[in-house]
Amino acid sequence: MSTSVEIKDLSLNYGTVTVLDRLNLEVGKGEFIVLLGPSGCGKSTLLNCIAGLLDISAGQIFISGKNVTWDEPKDRGIGMVFQSYALYPQMTVEKNMSFGLRVAGMPKPEVDARVKRAAEILQLESLLQRKPVELSGGQRQRVAIGRALVRDVDVFLFDEPLSNLDAKLRNDLRVEIKRLHHRLKNTMIYVTHDQIEAMTLADRIAIMKNGVIQQLADPHTIYNKPTNLFVAGFIGSPSMNFIRGDLTGGALNIDGASIPLANYEFKAPMNGAAVLGVRPEHVVVGEEAQKMPFQVESEIEIVEPMGADTIAWTKLGGQSLTFRADAEVRLVPGQKVLIGFDPGRGSVFNGESGERI
């Protein structure tokens, strides 16, 4: 896979504030990369740098092999879709989509052909003569995507495109974007703070915090082998259980129990303070728990029925533990149940640095 976008040692400072710190990222051709992180982590800033809308402090940006570090946004071969749609309110859908082409002085038949094609792909044919105010949120965002589409660019940049939509529309449009990517096979860089969007859309996810990429990997790896406590806690809902204890002789000792870690693949064995991360859905209850390497009797504190499943809160060695049970399993607060999990499926982190071990 050849490289589509390459970012080398990119830094951005506002005065003494460092927003991006010597960031490196390589995006393959046709790859769907999601930049995910809490607000203020620099993910939108990074996207704006790639687009050329922000002047960077240091580093280089290559798009399709060309150094575009000093190029104007229009010369970078990118199309961008914004959270607020950013449609030109006084122009019709057609004029909105063709604006960039008209600015470039493209002949009218060619402009019309491209708008027609984009409108077909996005099912906007019947709306071409409408003004943005006459469109629904979902339609507006489709027009915004169309505006990027007509320009026939190599790289699509999405800046939280679905955040202004309601939940149902967001799901629909998410699938549409995925379908679009399958059809067009363009490189797409997508910024979001929504982990569901990230998990479902991405070929690879870059999790960012304080202007630094914490982990760049496919969704499966991100979810199952998070590289540090931040990534582990950020991905997953309800979030991963963290059990703090003392790691000695291949077992994690907590208050009143010892969790064997014999089948955990350590990167480098160590002793000392450690944190075991266990996904709520990896904890089982009742008969199934008896088959697990680690079992413990515990008391249910709170039950949250979600419909598809039930989230239960309990305690393990004085530390809070949530688990996801089948909706058919009857759980009531105060009930004593046997829970169990396989520590080998979990993640162990260094108690001080928070890094995976």
Added chain:
Amino acid sequence: MSSVSLPAGIEPSGPRPRHVTATRIGIYAFLLIAALFFLIPLIVMIMTSMKSMSEIRGGNIFALPMQPTLDYWVKAWSSACTGRDCYGLAPGFFNSVKITVLSVPVSIVIAMINGYALSFWRFRGSELMFAILLFGAFVPFQVLVYPIIFGLSRVGLFGTLPGIVIVHTIFGMPILTLLFRNFFASLPVELFKAARVDGAGFWRIFFSVMLPMSVPITIVAVILQVTGIWNDFIFGLVFAGRENMPMTVQLNNIVRTSTGTVEYSTNMAATVLTGAVPLIVYFVSGKWFVRGIAAGAVKG
């Protein structure tokens, strides 16, 4: 309100019945009185302008004219003496029109471009530029009169129509730039970014994207400038030159010219005529005017 006891058999349902309360009556009475109070000067002026001099001397200022006449209006417009000349206010009116029609578009176009550049094309020192411009709004203009006379006369524009237009443009700039900058700052910056990704430059974004969206704020700016420039006295007096004296200066001359008796009727008619333009602007565009004041006040 919950302590009101309902007559037996009435169950509250649907919209609550509205009662005329004492508070309401009080509010309307106050508003009515306030409105009348502020209308009194105008009413007295219009009535007085229709009275003969003997009636004015003999009667009460609130009395209706016994034999209403428009003669004084005609006189004020076409034959009242402003100093040595006796052509009435008409020349002044047309001078004011000339000054306003030229100054308003020039100042607004420049301010609009200023505001656009200051909110979207941040350059090194743009904040400082804006601060200096704002500071200009607080400098008493009397301080600047002499330096500007000096400057304009050096380039030969003192006492000319372009001279007064330049002066109005300069003095309108701080408040108008503030108005437009705040308006553009309220637009989503993503719109600007989208246009840049689409390849539009400074002017293309201005004309194709920003200008069509600025109609409301431009109306506000036109109102501010038309009333401001029309009501101006000191700049017209100092900078316009004898040929271009605006209506306000002519009015002053009519009222001050005293050969024999002071002709109140003519003075009143002339004053109402001079005030008519801003008055009409206020009446026609009240909503926009209030919006303009609010727009200038909120967001820095």
